[in-house]
Amino acid sequence: MHSTVEPLMRVEGVERIFGGRRKLFGGHRAGVHAVQDVSLDIMPGETLGIVGESGCGKSTLARMLVGLDQPTGGSIRFKGRDIADTLRNDFNGLARNIQYVFQDPVSSLNPRKTIRSILEAPLKHLLGLGRKERAERLGTLMDAVNLRPEFLERYPHEFSGGQAQRIGIARALAADPELIVLDEPVSALDVSVQAQVINLLADLKARFGLTYVFISHDLSVVESVSDRVAVMYFGRLAELGPARALFADPRHRYTRLLLDSVPAPGKPIVACEGSEGDLPDPYDPPAGCAFAPRCPAADDLCRSQRPALDAGAVDGAHLAACFHPPLLTGETAGDGQL
Amino acid sequence: MSAVANPRSSGRPDAVRLMLNNRLATGGLVILVVMVLLALLAPLLPLADPNATAPANRLIRPLSEGHLLGTDALGRDILSRILWGLRVSLAVGISATLIAAFFGSLIGLVAGYAGGRTDNLLMRGVDMLMAFPYILLALAIVAVLGPGLINALYAIAVVNIPFFARNIRGVTLGLARREFVDAARLSGKSHLRILTGEILPNVAPVIVVTMSTTVGWMILETAGLSFLGLGAQPPQADLGSMLGDGRRVLFNAPHVAIVPGLVIFLLVMSINLFGDGVRDVLDPRLKSGALARPMGRTAIDPRAGDAMPAPATEAVLDVVALKTQFQLGRKTLRAVDDVDLRLREGECLGIVGESGSGKSVTAMSIMGLVPTPPGRIAGGTIDFRGEDLLGASDARIRQLRGGAVSHVFQDPLSTLHPLFTVGDQIVEAIRAHQSIGHREARTKARDLLAMVRIPNAAQRLDAYPHELSGGMRQRVVIAMALANDAELLIADEPTTALDVTVQAQVLSLMNGLRREKKTSILFITHDFGVVSAICDRVAVMYAGRIVETGTARQVLEKPAHPYTRKLIDCVPVLGQSDRRLDAIEGLPPSVDDLPEGCAFAPRCPFAQPECRKGEIPLFALADERAARCLFPLSAAREVVDA
Numbered sequence: 001m002h003s004t005v006e007p008l009m010r011v012e013g014v015e016r017i018f019g020g021r022r023k024l025f026g027g028h029r030a031g032v033h034a035v036q037d038v039s040l041d042i043m044p045g046e047t048l049g050i051v052g053e054s055g056c057g058k059s060t061l062a063r064m065l066v067g068l069d070q071p072t073g074g075s076i077r078f079k080g081r082d083i084a085d086t087l088r089n090d091f092n093g094l095a096r097n098i099q100y101v102f103q104d105p106v107s108s109l110n111p112r113k114t115i116r117s118i119l120e121a122p123l124k125h126l127l128g129l130g131r132k133e134r135a136e137r138l139g140t141l142m143d144a145v146n147l148r149p150e151f152l153e154r155y156p157h158e159f160s161g162g163q164a165q166r167i168g169i170a171r172a173l174a175a176d177p178e179l180i181v182l183d184e185p186v187s188a189l190d191v192s193v194q195a196q197v198i199n200l201l202a203d204l205k206a207r208f209g210l211t212y213v214f215i216s217h218d219l220s221v222v223e224s225v226s227d228r229v230a231v232m233y234f235g236r237l238a239e240l241g242p243a244r245a246l247f248a249d250p251r252h253r254y255t256r257l258l259l260d261s262v263p264a265p266g267k268p269i270v271a272c273e274g275s276e277g278d279l280p281d282p283y284d285p286p287a288g289c290a291f292a293p294r295c296p297a298a299d300d301l302c303r304s305q306r307p308a309l310d311a312g313a314v315d316g317a318h319l320a321a322c323f324h325p326p327l328l329t330g331e332t333a334g335d336g337q338l
Numbered sequence: 339m340s341a342v343a344n345p346r347s348s349g350r351p352d353a354v355r356l357m358l359n360n361r362l363a364t365g366g367l368v369i370l371v372v373m374v375l376l377a378l379l380a381p382l383l384p385l386a387d388p389n390a391t392a393p394a395n396r397l398i399r400p401l402s403e404g405h406l407l408g409t410d411a412l413g414r415d416i417l418s419r420i421l422w423g424l425r426v427s428l429a430v431g432i433s434a435t436l437i438a439a440f441f442g443s444l445i446g447l448v449a450g451y452a453g454g455r456t457d458n459l460l461m462r463g464v465d466m467l468m469a470f471p472y473i474l475l476a477l478a479i480v481a482v483l484g485p486g487l488i489n490a491l492y493a494i495a496v497v498n499i500p501f502f503a504r505n506i507r508g509v510t511l512g513l514a515r516r517e518f519v520d521a522a523r524l525s526g527k528s529h530l531r532i533l534t535g536e537i538l539p540n541v542a543p544v545i546v547v548t549m550s551t552t553v554g555w556m557i558l559e560t561a562g563l564s565f566l567g568l569g570a571q572p573p574q575a576d577l578g579s580m581l582g583d584g585r586r587v588l589f590n591a592p593h594v595a596i597v598p599g600l601v602i603f604l605l606v607m608s609i610n611l612f613g614d615g616v617r618d619v620l621d622p623r624l625k626s627g628a629l630a631r632p633m634g635r636t637a638i639d640p641r642a643g644d645a646m647p648a649p650a651t652e653a654v655l656d657v658v659a660l661k662t663q664f665q666l667g668r669k670t671l672r673a674v675d676d677v678d679l680r681l682r683e684g685e686c687l688g689i690v691g692e693s694g695s696g697k698s699v700t701a702m703s704i705m706g707l708v709p710t711p712p713g714r715i716a717g718g719t720i721d722f723r724g725e726d727l728l729g730a731s732d733a734r735i736r737q738l739r740g741g742a743v744s745h746v747f748q749d750p751l752s753t754l755h756p757l758f759t760v761g762d763q764i765v766e767a768i769r770a771h772q773s774i775g776h777r778e779a780r781t782k783a784r785d786l787l788a789m790v791r792i793p794n795a796a797q798r799l800d801a802y803p804h805e806l807s808g809g810m811r812q813r814v815v816i817a818m819a820l821a822n823d824a825e826l827l828i829a830d831e832p833t834t835a836l837d838v839t840v841q842a843q844v845l846s847l848m849n850g851l852r853r854e855k856k857t858s859i860l861f862i863t864h865d866f867g868v869v870s871a872i873c874d875r876v877a878v879m880y881a882g883r884i885v886e887t888g889t890a891r892q893v894l895e896k897p898a899h900p901y902t903r904k905l906i907d908c909v910p911v912l913g914q915s916d917r918r919l920d921a922i923e924g925l926p927p928s929v930d931d932l933p934e935g936c937a938f939a940p941r942c943p944f945a946q947p948e949c950r951k952g953e954i955p956l957f958a959l960a961d962e963r964a965a966r967c968l969f970p971l972s973a974a975r976e977v978v979d980a
Contacts (some may be wrong), residue, residue, distance in 0.1 A: 053837035054808075100524055112539040118525075120725035125526030160925055171521065190692040192865060195908035195921035202918075217837065224910035225920065243915065261842035261865035262912055265894045269846045297517045314583050 007041035008079065008179060008211055009065070014038045015073035016060050026308055030283040034060040036235045039076070039309070042179065047205070047212040049226030049243065051219055051258070058215050058236040059103075062183045064214060065098045067091065078179075083310035096126050098171035103184035103318040105164035109156035115167055116152040122174040141170045146202060163194030166200065173204065174232060178197060181213045186221060223247050229300075231255045234290035235307055241318030251312045252289045289321070354429045363615020369608035371461045373601075377424040386415035388422040389573040397591040402680065409588050410580070410594045412800050419598055420601055423575035427605070428851065429555035430491050430569075430576075437495035438556075439549050442502020448542065449503070449535055464500040469641065472497045480568045487576070492567035502548055502578045507786075509544045513537050541827065543620040550613030554606035577602050594828065611683035613772055635706035635713040635735055636662075653721070654858045655681040655704070662703045663695075665689075668718035669930045673699040673728040675882040677718070677831050678956075679930040681826070686849075688873035690863060690905075694926060697862045701828050707737050722826065741771045744819035748831040750811035760814045761799030764821055771822040787816040790847055809840030820851065840967025856955040866906055870894055875962065878902050882929050884956065888963040898965035901938045936967070944969055 002113075015038075017031035020091040033059040052058045063069040066074060067087050076083050078097060086094045102108035109118055109216050119141060127238060135151045142149050145166040156164060165185060172180050174262045182201070199219065205212060230244050231239040233253065239252040252258045263269060280286045280293070289307055292298035301323055312325030358364050371526045378384075386405075386972070392413035400408040400416075407416040449460040453944040467475070469811045479493035513519065514537065522536045557577075563569040564578025565585075577598045583593025617710070634660065662674040679685045691697040702708045704720055704727065720727040721742065739745075747753050755763060764783035765776065774782075778800065787795035801810055812832060821825055829848070833841040849872050850857055861873055869876050869890055876893050878886040878901065886899040897903040907920040924941040927933060933940060935950040948968055 007575035066524065067519055091523070095526055098521070102517045104517060108521050110518040110522070110540070112534050118521075121522060121525035121527055125528075125531075138820065141961075144557065162347065168521075175526070181526040185468045190691060191909050192905060193925075194467070195910075195919040196923070198910070199921050219838065220910040220912045223912055224917075247912065257839055259912065260869070261839045263845065264840070264912060265866065265870040267870070269842055269849060269871045278427045299412070326525065 004313075005043060006080070008044040009042040010077045011038055011040050011042075011061075011065070011074070012077070013074035014061070014064060014071045015222070016057070016069065017065060017072045029189075031284045032282060033235055033281070033285050034306065035064070035071070036285065038232075038235075038237055040230055040237065042211060042213060043228075044178070044211055045209065046227040047214055047225055049222035049229040050213065050215045050232060051217065051222045051229060052232035053217060053258075055234075056232040058232050059183055061232070062181050062215050063214065065179075065181050066098050067094045067133060068100070088261060092126055094173050095122075095177075096178050098179045098181065099175060101165075101168050101182040101185045102245070104188050105161055105168050106156060106159075111156055111162060112276075116156060116166065118123060118156075119152070119171055119174055122171060126175040136310050137174070141174055142337060144173060144207070145170045155158055160193070161189050162196060165189060165197055167191075168206070169200070173208065175338075176208075177210075177213045179213065181215070183215045184217070185214070187216065188205075195222070203226070219247075219258055225258040231258070234285070235282070237318040237321060238289065238291065239312075239318075239320075239322075240309065241314070241320070245318050249314075249326075251318060251325040252322040253295045253297055253324070253326060254290075256326050257294070289323070299324070304312055351618050352909075357615050360615045360618060362611050363618070366608040366611025366613075366615065367605060370612055373424060373605055373608065374428065374490050376421055378430055380418075380421040380425055383421065385418040385421060388414060388418040388575050390414065396662070397594070399591075400593050400597070404905045405814075407597050408591075408593050410583055411591075416594065416597055419575040419580060419719075420577070420598060422578045423570075423598065424601065424605070425580070426487065426570060426574065426576040427557050427560055427602075428492075430560045431553055433680060434491050434494040434498065434556045434560070435549050435553045437491075439502050439545055441495075443506045443545050443868060445499065445503040446506025446508075447510050447533055447537065450507040451514045451537060453511070453514070458509070458628070460503070464503045467496070468500045473822075475966060476559070476563060477568065477635040478564075478824070480563065482631070483567045485571060487564075487570045487574070490560060490563045493563065495557055498552060498556060502506070502545070502550065503549050505540055506545060509541050510537055532620070547613075547617040547620055547757070550616040551610065554609040554613065555897075557609070558602070558606055563830060577605075612723075633710045635732055636703065636708040637710040638706075639714060639716045641717060652682055653680045654683050654685075655679065655718075655799035655860070656721040658702060658719045658721075660700065660720065661716040662699050662708055662713060663716045664713050666930075671928075671930045672932070673713075673881050673929055674703060677884055679860075679877060679884075681856055681858045681860060683825075684852060685875065686852055686859040686861055686873045688861045688863060688869040688876040689879060690866065690869055690876055692864060692905075694881075694929070696877040696929070697879050698830055699845070699861050700879070701745075701830055701860060704828060705743055705745070705807065706735055707745070731944055734878075737771070740819075741765060741822045743826045743828065744822070744824040746812070746815050746819050746827065746832045747828040747857035749814045749835050751803060753812060753815050756803055759800050759802055760806070762802075764799075764814070764818050765822045767818045782821070783817075786821055787814070789820070789851075790814070792817075807840075807932065808836050809843055812836060812840075812844050816844070816847065816851075820855070820857070823855075824857060826860065827860045828860045828862075831864070832861075833868060841868070848872060866894060866909060878905070881927050881932060883937065883966060885938065885967070886965045888959075892963060896971075898959055898963070898970035899967045900942045900944050900971060902965075903971055904941075944971075 014035060016035040017033055025076040028331065037324055038061060050058050050061065060069065061167065064071050083094055116138065118140055120134055123129045123137055138152060141151055147163065147166055159167065186197050189197060202225070204210060214222060214225050226243040229241065229243045231236065231252060233254050239246060239250065240253045246255065247259065248257060280290050282306055288303040288305055289298070292302040294304065300308070307321040307323050309319045309321045312320035312322035390933060395409050396406050396411055398409040398669060401404065402408060405415050405417070406552065407420065410416055424765030426454045435529045435865065445460050445464065449457040457555040457695045465742040476493040476497050479496060480489050483489040483492065486802060512519055519532060519536060527535065560569055567582060570576030570579045580598035581595055584598065588595050630963065657679040659672055661672070666807040677700050679687065687699060691698040699708060701713055712735050715728065722738070753761065759782055761780065764786060765779045768774070768779040768782055784795045784799055787798055792798050792810060794814055806814065833844050833946045845868065848859065851857055863869060873890045875888065876890045877884045878893065878899065880901050886902045887892060893902060894906065897906060904920065904922045908922055910919060922941055927937055933950065934954060936942070936954050939945040939949040954966055954968060957970070
């Protein structure tokens with residue numbers, strides 16, 4: 001954050017509330033607070049991982065980053081320019097720079113179109129390439145994602161999940177973007193195929209100098225691909241920091257809980273809660289920390305006041321919205337579990 | 339234009355054959371074609387002038403000389419009038435359908451795609467059209483425009499627009515929220531292009547189906563208006579007006595009304611039968627009868643079961659040489675081939691594999707839950723506590739299901755009935771197997787919820803599934819599975835749909851139950867982390883076969899089969915982020931076309947020529963440890979030697 005390099009994308013205080021319009025006969029309908037007050041920078045060339053459980057707002061955030069949805073508050077700047085302005089004038093202007101890879105590879109491909117026509121669309125509409133250039137570029141794209149060129153004439157249902165996801169990636173690459181937002185790109189895939197796609201993504205990033213925002217609920221996948229990681233809980237950032245530091249020394253109790261919950265060989269099952277603390281009501285977010293009801297270290301301060309993102313910060317790069325962060329390694333041994 | 343053009347070329351090549359397979363539809367088509375041909379050829383056929391009156395020849399009976407179908411009250415030839423009338427009715431019916439389909443689909447597409455205020459405005463307008471009884475609306479339109487065939491056509495088209503608009507809007511609404519529409523947007527396509535190029539091709543079959551099923555209705559409506567004298571004006575022949583003419587002489591010359599009535603019946607019937615056929619081909623899900631449930635239990639090949647009686651007495655479940663196959667057309671998918679499983683009391687056996695490896699089919703075969711058709715158990719034995727399950731009666735299987743043997747599936751939301759409280763559902767599960775009163779069962783249900791550690795169990799009995807979180811729901815499902823003191827719990831990816839923190843809770847719950855109640859668990863998963871957390875032993879499946887078995891620890895630490903090794907290595911592990919994932923190249927083989935020899939050989943880095951020949955058996959490596967590999971990995975061998 002304190003580097004001299006300008007961030008590629010700067011997200012400032014972004015908020016997205018669904019619904020919440022006025023009722024027909026007076027009164028105000030409560031809205032769902034899907035994303036609240038999220039601020040982060042995406043640096044050129046990095047992979048920013050975003051983790052969280054279902055309903056934490058990570059997909060909503062992702063859709064806002066590519067302009068498929070607009071924030072109800074705050075701003076998102078791409079290379080210093082508010083994307084809301086860009087969108088108002090020219091949706092395609094944003095799509096040339098920022099692309100998206102969907103979670104479900106099969107449903108993101110139109111079942112009635114050939115792969116060729118799916119991949120040609122961005123070349124034609126975003127880049128305005130002629131027929132000959134398109135044919136050339138299609139060859140390059142198929143090669144980049146390790147698919148045979150004869151697949152171009154086939155329809156999506158003829159492909160397995162992993163192949164379909166490669167096509168989804170090829171489509172995102174087609175417009176030659178700088179930033180690709182990947183929303184759970186490997187969650188729908190079998191583990192053996194998942195590794196192929198993760199490796200492919202790493203190769204493409206190096207080859208085309210891409211920046212990734214990688215969203216997943218799978219902590220080990222995020223750890224293996226990310227430079228920096230943002231942990232989301234209930235629409236807010238819980239923790240943000242370099243991947244290595246964050247996974248080794250989480251500074252938010254929620255991150256700790258997530259890490260402890262992942263089953264792994266040789267590790268006993270850690271079910272961290274005696275009783276399940278449900279998520280708070282999204283129509284009426286609590287005044288304090290949303291994680292407090294599930295948190296072993298919560299006190300009155302946590303329940304009454306919302307911790308800022310730097311409340312549990314280690315330094316400027318590793319931030320955590322926690323008043324009582326778990327201790328750092330060395331002092332910890334078994335801390336954070338009940 | 340290739341990106342937006344040729345949207346329909348993906349139709350299945352055998353659509354026509356499918357259509358012709360449907361006898362009723364083919365019959366309808368034949369009648370329809372004959373009628374259309376007759377109508378088209380009417381000017382060329384040697385027919386009497388349909389409008390030439392001949393008072394001398396009035397009301398001649400059918401089958402008379404010169405007038406095959408007789409004559410009407412004005413002495414006009416009925417056959418001639420029928421054929422000319424058929425022309426009119428068909429032309430009006432089809433044009434009205436096309437007009438209604440065009441405008442209705444347009445409204446539906448725009449409303450469904452735009453959503454929000456546009457949708458509201460358009461659909462409320464359509465609602466207003468629908469609020470009038472259709473015949474009244476048609477009458478009103480004709481009253482304003484004046485009687486006449488063309489005006490009747492407009493009236494019928496307008497009256498039918500809402501039908502199309504609502505149908506198409508529903509389909510569009512579903513499609514417009516699909517990811518491929520977002521993807522097209524990000525590919526730079528404008529809204530218009532998305533609507534015509536992405537959504538229309540997917541909606542087109544629905545439009546065609548709706549058209550084919552409404553043409554008949556429109557023809558009836560035209561006939562209705564003409565019957566009332568508002569459509570075709572004399573002397574023009576039209577089936578409806580002919581019927582109206584015949585009404586006046588119904589008692590002394592019934593044929594004047596019956597003949598056009600029969601023709602209308604034949605025409606509409608043939609169109610409807612054909613329309614149903616078109617619908618079945620274009621939209622197989624709606625096919626009448628297609629939703630017929632499979633049989634209550636998987637079909638069992640008579641040869642299965644007499645392989646050998648399983649001796650082991652301590653085993654709760656003993657599966658030997660199980661073969662389950664699916665018959666799809668001429669293809670036989672060998673989903674499960676020669677699978678042996680043995681599960682002791684209180685033991686948790688994991689079955690690990692990727693999708694299509696046959697792990698779920700194996701689990702479903704045990705209680706005959708594989709749908710038939712197309713599935714069937716083609717061989718092997720399944721013994722539950724010494725009882726032959728394949729030979730057991732259907733009644734006995736019903737008694738065991740949900741009783742001594744229970745299932746927990748992946749998605750708790752689709753397992754639980756949305757309209758009943760969880761209490762009612764557990765009570766139902768208890769009373770299906772135990773003859774106890776409702777109150778007693780409810781007490782038991784409360785205890786069960788408490789046992790799966792649901793806080794406030796008594797109150798939660800009255801909660802509906804949607805009021806509970808995912809983890810709570812899965813606990814309810816587990817409580818139901820344990821309601822009748824299950825001895826064997828078959829859990830098919832029970833935590834895959836859950837968040838990681840919830841998964842940990844459910845795993846710890848299942849582990850606790852196993853220790854307290856000595857329940858045996860067959861745990862199906864693709865996640866080695868989960869296996870290590872809960873399973874004692876594990877069987878790894880690939881392409882329908884078990885490729886490796888052993889204790890969970892042995893298999894995870896020293897896998898013997900290269901597939902197991904690769905499968906473990908390709909999963910990222912927390913805290914090892916620097917390791918490049920060792921992906922398995924290629925794809926699993928299709929189970930209807932397995933290679934000779936080892937099914938994994940084409941992807942195996944250690945494959946030798948011998949691996950691609952003959953049948954490769956499961957080699958025992960040690961006690962309870964086996965691998966289907968000619969060259970098991972050396973690390974595993976050391977374990978055996980030691």
